[in-house]
Amino acid sequence: MQLTAGDTALVLTDPQNDFLSPEGVTWELVGKNVEENGTVEHIEQLLIAAQQAGTPVFVSPHYYFPHDHKWEFGGTLEQKMHEIGMFDRPGPLQMQGFTGSGADWLEQYKPFLEDGKTVVCSPHKVYGPEQNDLVLQLRKRGITKVVLAGMSANLCIESHLRELLEQGFEVAVVSDATAAAQHPEMGDGYAAALTNFRYIAGAVLTTEETVQALAA
Structure with missing residues (x-):
């Protein structure tokens, strides 16, 4: 797979405090692996490389609103996310208490994700992008190749990988x-x-190989 300018994008899933901050509600489960992999630093390196190369960045975030907590069934981790208030926001039209919350971006990513260029898609709700506008946004920008990073590996990343492949990327x-x-x-x-x-x-x-490929 060759990364080429003009049709390649960096897609990040869930670069949010609840996954990546020691204060996040999932840190007890994911923190050891985040630290072992250097995940926080590597995502930042990817953002820097994308900015320098002019590679567009798309974020597929995860938010839960009060109406989502009225769901009547769900899988093991899906239920756990609701129980611990993961990615909670007061509503789709409200931003009270958002800054610094578990649903907010990790602070060091904000200069990149809030640069006015990054495409922040509507939220995905379980693991994959089937229910948000990520695929539409990528296609409308002529993207055919995706560099995928973020959280978490066997849930949202793998689900995004499978769906994007099925969609022809x-x-x-x-x-x-x-x-x-x-x-x-x-x-x-x-x-x-x-x-x-x-x-x-x-x-x-x-990350090192990706940074080199984007620069080239």
Whole structure:
């Protein structure tokens, strides 16, 4: 897979405090892997490289509003997200309490994500982008190749990877710019994701390899 100017974009899923900050509600589950992978720093490096190369950035965020908590069923992690108030906001038209909350961007990413150029898509609701406008936004900009990074590896990243492939995009995953929950009973989400990345992605790259490819 060759990254080429004009038709390649950086797509980030959930670059938010609840996943990437020690104060986030999932840190107990994902924090060790985030630190091991250098996920926070690697995402920042990707943002710097994209800015320097003129590569467009798209964010597929995760937000839950009060009406979402009225859902009557869901999978194991989906239910857990609702229970712990992950990515909660007071409503789709309200921003009270958003700054610095678990749903907000990690502070060091704000100069890049709030630059007036980054495309912040409507929120995805479970794991994949089927319910938001990411695919529409990519197609309307003539994007055919996606560099995918963010959180979390075996949930939102893998789900975005699968759907984008089904939609006809070439997709490279940045393996050290993501992380996942590691649970003694449910298993190692990161290891599971890496296995599937190798089987189905167009390329599995490190941050260093991606930065070099975008610069070239």
